[in-house]
Amino acid sequence: MPVRRRTVTRIAAAGLAPLAVAAYAAGPAAAHGSMTDPVSRVAACYAEGPESPKSAACKAAVAAGGAQALYDWNAVNIANAAGNHRALIPNGRLCSAGNDKYRGLDLARADWPAGPMTSGAHTFRYKGTAPHKGTFELYITKDGYDxxxxxxxxxxxxxxxxxxxxxxxxxxxxxxxxxxxxxSGRHLIYSIWQRSDSPEAFYTCSDVVFGKDNGGSGGGGNGGANGGAGTTPSTKPSTKPSAGPATGGEHPSDAPKAPTDQQIAAGEGKSTVEHNGHGDNDPKTNGSTALTPVAAGSQSPAGTGAGLAETGGSAATPAIAIAGAGVLAVGAAVLFAVARRRATTPGRHGR
Known part of the structure; x- marks a missing residue:
């Protein structure tokens, strides 16, 4: 009898295991943040409004990749980067981190909303919607950047x-x-946030202007396949503070805005990533709990990654996991019933 009872217990545990896996797979991916000073492209466009952005560059980004990328402004990541940023992210796709969902951020244009920047000491700010331990590194473009x-x-x-x-x-x-x-002129600051409690890393592109905005050494906005319909920026610097997001038109140097707490809260319902850590507001879990590293969907070639989740699965992954778990659970229930019947019914050798 003890042997039979152990068999029943093991079968029951086997039936519950797939349900636990399904519950984890169906949970929302955790969002983590983006640069807000200087404000990143994705955060600035989100602040303009995902459905109807104001600047020509942000409109082009939505046309290229859809509004969902802006609602998911705080999740431009690679789940298993582990410091191998240059090997994992191809040239021309740095701003999206190679993630096809964010392909609009890679558009080569000279009219991205850009904030004023000066050389010397600067205090940087990075909105952390799910804080984690890790290291921030900031890189700047070289002289002659186009x-x-x-x-x-x-x-x-x-x-x-x-x-x-x-x-x-x-x-x-x-x-x-x-x-x-x-x-001097238009440049870009690239940030890498590499977590130390996980191989996951996050990336941002922030457009900045030192002094006069001359549109960069490449001149006006780029048309065609890479940049879409560009807008040639004015070489005349702004003479008054910005009253709103930069438009990429008359005053491209006007500072873009970072999203406010109210804007972040308002768009959370349309985001596909969670905004409060790993399912809660506990700073202990937010700061030390590592997600299981999986293959990053951000490594898919252009045009093949639509619907990829930030942790590497597709949008259908939770449904598939739950369906598969259901099938396994039914099978386990059948085995459980058979084993229990054998354990409680005397056999021909029990007489």
Whole structure:
């Protein structure tokens, strides 16, 4: 009898295991954040409004990749990066981290909304919707950077100009300092946030202008396959503070806006990623719980990654997992019933 009871227990456990796996797979992916000072492309476009952005560049980004990428503004990531950023992200796809859902961020244009920047000491801010331990590295484009051409790794300085490990948070933002190199005209700051409690990493592109916005060395916005319908930016600098998001038109140097807490809350319902850590507001789980690393959907070639979730599965993954678990659970229930009958009914050798 003890042997039979152990058999029944093992079968029951086998039936519950797939349900536990399905529950994990069906859970929302955790969003983590984006640069807000200087504001990233995806955050600036989200602040303009995913359904009807104001600037020509953000409109082109939505036309290329859809509004969902903006609702998911805080999840431009690679789940299993583990520091291999240059090997995993191809040239021309740095701003999307190779993730097809964010392909609109890679458009080569000289009219992306750009914030003013000066060389010297600067305090950087990075909105952390799901805080984690890790290191931030900021890279800047070299002299001669041409925004009308696809961004490549060789466009960036080889070493970060700012680096911070486990910086403190203020009002939901990571805050850290760095010294910005001397530049002139339009440039780009590229951030890499590599978690230390997981191989996952996050990426942003922030467009900035040092002094006069000359549209970069490449001149006006790029048309065609890479950039869509570009807008030639004015070389005349803005003479008054921005009253709203930059439009990429008359005053392309006007500072774009980071999303407000109200905007973030308002769009959370349309986001496919969770905004409060790993299913809760507990800072302990947000800061130390590592997600199981899986193959990143961001590595799919252009045009094949539509619907990929941030953790590497497709949008259908939860449904498939639940359906499969249901089949396994039914089978386990049948085995459980058979085993129980054998355990409680005397056999011919029991007489």
């Amino acid at each position: 925004p009308s051409k696809p961004l490549t790794w060789s466009d960036l300085e080889p070493a970060p100009f700012a680096k911070a490990t486990d910086p403190g948070m203020q009002n939901g933002d990571y805050v850290f300092s760095g010294t910005v190199p001397a530049r």
